[in-house]
Amino acid sequence: MSNDIDTHDITPVIGGGIDFRPMRWSDLxxxxxxxxxxWPQVPYIDGTPLAALMARYLTLHYVALTSWSNIAALPDGTFAGCTLARIDGQPQQFPQAVDELERVRAQIAADPRGADALAMLEDGFFPNETMLEEDADIASSTQAELELFMVDPDVRGHGLGRELWQSLLAAFAKMDVHAFFLHTDSSCDYSFYDHKGLERVAERLHADHPEDDETSPKIQDDQYIYRGETAQLR
Known part of the structure; x- marks a missing residue:
């Protein structure tokens, strides 16, 4: 997953004082x-404590899969962005994320609105991602998945997304990750991956699936898989 990441080389990273390091559990x-x-939640929970729980659940969903991470922090230690990746054959960085994910999930499910949101993800969005992976046979030609690519909205436009991206590619090259893939959707700036030279290898368009309109809440987004050859990207 990715947000509206810097797609142009606008200005240097903020003051040159960004600290890049592996994720710590305290960053969660x-x-x-x-x-x-x-990624604000659906309108009827946006801005509520339930929305914050959903954001924590989704963050944990990616953290639980992570075996390599890179956090960008401002000079005062403030979180500014991250890349999280799963590398084939490498252990989870945070095994405790699984129990925390289940704890947060139980809190969300206790609210009927939260139960609806979980159903959309767990009965729709996530299975759709799995089907796209299977249709593209993506696992057979890649060694890693980029799980989460996120830049704080307050620091966009300063080249931080570019720095995180280049650091990711350098790390993949050192770990002999020759090719990788990622999931994204139409709620994200997926044009970033077109700009960087990745190939869209699978897609599920909302317009082709009217049954999505009968889920509650409705799945509205188009879903994509992109694949990249590490040595060919910039």
């Missing part, structure tokens, strides 16, 4: 808060 709260601002 700031990451979930950023997720909530980057």
């Amino acid at each position: 709260d700031a990451m979930a808060d950023c997720f909530d601002r980057v």
Whole structure:
């Protein structure tokens, strides 16, 4: 998943004082808060404590899969962005994320609105992603998945997305990841991946699936898989 990442080389990273480091478990709260601002929840829960829980649940969904991470922090330590990736054959960085995910999920499911939102994800959106992976046979030709690519809205336009992207490619090259893939959708700036030279290898368009309009809440987004050859990207 990705947000509206810097797609142009506008200005240097903020003051050159960004600290890049692996994720710490203590980063989770700031990451979930950023997720909530980057991808607001459905209107009837947006801005509520339930929305914050949903953002935490989705952040944990990606953290639980992560075996490599890169956090960008401002000079004062404030979270500014991240890339999280799953590398084939490497262990999870945060096994505790699984239990925390289940704890947060139980809190969400106790609210009927939250139960609806979970059903949309767990009975619709996530299975659709799995079907796209299977249709594209993406696992057979890649060694990694980019799980989450996120830049804080307050620092966009300063080249931070570019720095995170280039650091990701360098790390993949060192780990002999020759090709990788990612999921994104029409709620994100997926044109970033076109701009960077990735290939869209699978898609599920909402317009082709009228049954989505009968789910509650409705699945509105188009879903895509992009694939990249590490050595060919910039």
